[in-house]
Amino acid sequence: MERYDGLSKRAKELPASPIRKLVPYADEAKKRGIKVYHLNIGQPDLKTPQVYFDRIRSFSGIDDYTNSAGLMELREKFSEYYKKWSIPFEASEIIITEGGSEAVSFAIAAVADPGDDVMVIEPFYANYSAFAKFLGVNVVPVTSKAEDGYRMPSVEKFERSLTPKTRAILFPNPGNPNGVVYTKDELEMIMDFAVRNDLYIISDEVYREITFDGLKAHSMMDFGNHERVIIADSLSKRFNICGARIGAIASKNKRIMESVMKMAMARLAANHISQYGAIGLFDLDKNYFKEMVSEYQKRRDVVYNELKNIPGIIMNKPEGAFYLAAKLPVDDSEEFVKWMLQNFSYEGKTTMVAPLGGFYVTPNMGKNEIRIAYVLNSEDLKDACRILARGIEEYSKEKVFSKR
Incomplete structure (x- = not known):
């Protein structure tokens, strides 16, 4: 019989949110003066009516x-x-x-x-x-x-x-x-x-x-x-x-x-x-939803067009919501996200996305996949995606170099 150690089995096995658990790394980056583009959480920047x-x-x-x-x-x-x-x-x-x-x-x-x-x-x-x-x-x-x-x-x-x-x-x-x-x-x-x-x-x-x-x-x-x-x-x-x-x-x-x-x-x-x-x-009248959807479609197009030419990326153009999932040319997306926050910045900025492994229960699935929430304005999204693309390029070079 397993000995009781002061915590329930439920408490020990409850999974941490893959969306939020890397936030401390973003907080540390901000303390160092780095601007972090948050594409990791579905928190829209549109105004509440x-x-x-x-x-x-x-x-x-x-x-x-x-x-x-x-x-x-x-x-x-x-x-x-x-x-x-x-x-x-x-x-x-x-x-x-x-x-x-x-x-x-x-x-x-x-x-x-x-x-x-x-x-x-x-x-x-x-x-x-x-x-x-x-x-x-x-x-x-x-x-x-x-x-x-x-x-x-x-x-x-x-x-x-x-x-x-x-x-x-x-x-x-x-x-x-x-x-x-x-x-x-x-x-x-x-x-x-x-x-x-x-x-x-x-x-x-x-x-x-x-x-x-x-x-x-x-x-x-x-x-x-x-x-x-x-x-x-x-x-x-x-x-x-x-x-x-x-x-x-x-x-x-x-x-x-x-x-x-x-x-x-x-x-x-x-x-x-x-x-x-x-x-x-x-x-609220129908124009509210038309304007909201139009804005998200515009943002969808910005993200898709900025990322589609990354060598080795696998993704499809989203049809709804405000998320894009993609398979990246990296071996471990969680380690990549940590690296983006700890070791990489461009012009004093970096981008945070959500590693997709926690969105699966099958072991090792989603290990090189990410989710992007396009919840920022188009200009910030464009900048964030270019920084992400540059980060993928640098990370891949660093990994190749470390294996030599």
Whole structure:
């Protein structure tokens, strides 16, 4: 029997965020006077719409607990919003959460017991692993590859990863970290697989609006079988209110939502003031989203065009969200990121990206891959990408020299 050493197994095995764990290296670089371009974290620099702050300023009364399901007016706004997307959720089928992260955690907890399996398409949003590990649930990967543009893996790959304890499939669309927007055929394949194997689908749709080149992100609610679909959503990126921590979980499955409500009651309620402010965001006109998407597409083009000519790089042009995943001509992307922060600068500047290894659970996968979040203005992005390209060139030379 393993001796208790003062920490739970959960505490010891919980993975550190691959997005945030290298921040101390960036902090040290800044202390040395180096300007660090942060392309490692999905924190947009676009302004939060003023209506959010105006509503908060108008708040009066008591900042008390709301209903554990959230303010009814906000749930009704979510319902109206979904119906504009032909997603038939009523306010009673929506629970407000502390960001999309809590929505995903609640969904996993509702359908899977400790020791059960949830399938993910890797590379995936890295915190899925942490959410599952905290609940004692296993993340079982189905791998997509950079060489294939990180497209949806074949149904045969899903079948090989299926176990008797598989309870759900979890994935984002549009994709984080790869910017993929899945086609209708790819999503129909997922639904058919879920139906045949009696699985739930946890569909992370937080980047729904952010698609490029005329593409549309289909919701998993577009394919029927509503009883097995759970939608995780968030206002963080849609309205640039990451700090507000306002998300939602929604499903037509009453048993699921009754279970989630008990979880919501256990954590009391989402932030009252943030919920109150968020109500006004749903009244923004269509131009808000057109301008936002136009800006991200412009930034996507800057990053792609700056990096596509790096010798040995493998990447595809992102179709949505604001991320680009790429395979670099380096042996270890985490060591490369550390080197960029500790040993490299150009004109007093360096660039920080996220190593992609932590976005996989298959050992040694993603070891030479990175994620870039194009969340800076175009001029800064152009400079950051040129510095990154120069860093890759210098790092490769240094490695070749050290082997002689």
